[in-house]
Amino acid sequence: MEPMLRIDALRAIHERLADCVVVTIMGAAAAELQEVGHRPNHFYLQHAMGLASxxxxxIALARPELPVVVLDGDGSVLMNLGGLTTLARYRPRNLTHIVFDNESLLSVGGFPTATSTGSDIAAIAAAAGVPHTSTVRTLSDFARAVDDALERNDLTTIVAKVAAVGPRGFVTDLALLExxxxxxxxxxxxRASAPAG
Amino acid sequence: MPVSVTSSQLIFDALKACDVRIVSALPETWLVHLIRMAEDDPEVTLVRLAKEEEGVGISAGAHLAGVKSAMLMQNHGFLASINGIVSLAHLYKIPLLMLISYRGEFGERDPWQTQGGGATVPLLDALGIPWERLDNPDHVASKIRKAQTLADSALKPVALLLCRDLMWEE
Structure with missing residues (x-):
């Protein structure tokens, strides 16, 4: 079976992200989501690895009425494993944490990360206390897992195993401050358009 | 322990008066009362961190979402946050209100705190972060208010150094 491509996974959930607040990591995830379709509800954290979650x-604590989706990566999560314990501790019901795991630091030369030698991010998240975790390898399983997470209304980490391929370049025409x-x-x-109450 | 409850209450009241609703913190001796006050206040969400750099992300998210926040940390927590400060707060023009317990100054008895004390101000200056000392209870409310005002108008991190004369009674 060919491994899933991250850009195909992004296409599969793009419509579902329309009403969510989306935060991505830098590199391929940011460039590919912009290619699939930028929206004003997307924020691309183009540095500060580890801090997207x-x-x-x-955001989830500040605005509990909004569904928040983080598009993370294995390299970034490994830089902030302690952050998983903080996520679990406060358990924002409106946060879905998606980790695209290509087992490498693709944007900086493709060097393998520890997930290539067996470190299991879904298991780490579960052990940190994240109440719902899964690892998916196909587009249909991924789309279903994201649907379930958004409907469940509870903190969820989904690890999507994807191929270690990405776009040719990572600089897009969307300026960081814009x-x-x-x-x-x-x-x-x-907030202004939210119903009163 | 002789951490000043009075000064901690002044600082906490000043943060409340500035509409701070999310406080991130990692415990350290001088911050114990402040952290407890944040925890006990139903209007404030206290986020206990595993490492201080997470607080940069939390405050950045809160700011973009329209909620005011503050970060409580030791100066070693500031040292541990520098990449996040540069590659998130500076890069994206995010205001941060950092309250940093300034360990390692004159009067410090713990040998392990002495190295960070000397590195704090040179690093704040190197990063272009406006900072002031908070060492007089009479100035706590106005300096915290003014620090937040500058952070929000300049869209950058600012630091208040919580000094021994304010935080420690003996």
Missing amino acids: SMGLG NRFEFARYLRAR
């Missing part, structure tokens, strides 16, 4: 936690201010404006507008 912490940003997702900050993205940042557009995203903040989107979140302000969501």
Whole structure:
């Protein structure tokens, strides 16, 4: 069986992300999500490896009415394993944490990460206390896992095993600050349009 | 332990007056009362961290989502946060209100705290982070307010150094 491509996985959930607040890591995930289709509800954290999940936690705690989806990677998660314990400790019900695991640091030369030698991020997340975790390897399983997580309304980590391939380049025409201010404006507008109560 | 409850309460009240609703923290001796006050206040969400750099991400997310936050850390926590400060807060123009317990100054008895004390201010300066000492209870409320005002207008991190004369009673 050919391994799933991250860009195909992003295409499979792109429509579901339309109403979510999305935070991605740098590199291939950011470039590919922009290629599939940028929206103002996407924030691409183009550095600070490891902190996408912490940003997702900050948004989820600040705005519990909004579904938040973090698109993480194995290299980034491995830089902030302690952050999984913080996620689990506060267990934001509105946070879905997706980890694209290509078992390598693709954007910086493709060197293998520890998931290539057996470290299991879903098991680490479960042991950290994340209440719902899974590892998926096919597009249909991935799409179903994301659907389930968004409907479950509880903290979920989904590890999607993907091929170690990505786009040729990582610089897109979306400037970092343009993205940042557009995203903040989107979140302000969501508050303004929220029903009273 | 002689950590000042009075000064901790002044600091906490000042943060509340600034609409701070999310406080991230990693325990250290001088911060114990502040952390307990944050935990006991139903209007404040205390996020206990595994490592201080996570707090940069949490505050960045909270800011973009429209909620004011503050970070409580020891100066070694600031040292541990520097990559996040540079590659998230500076890169994306995110205000951070950092309250840093300034260990390792004159009067420090713990040998293990002395190295970080000397590195704190040079690193704040190297990073271009505006900072002030908080050593007089009379100035706590106004300095915290002004620090937050600058962070929000400049869209950058600012630091208040919680000094021995404010935090420690003996």
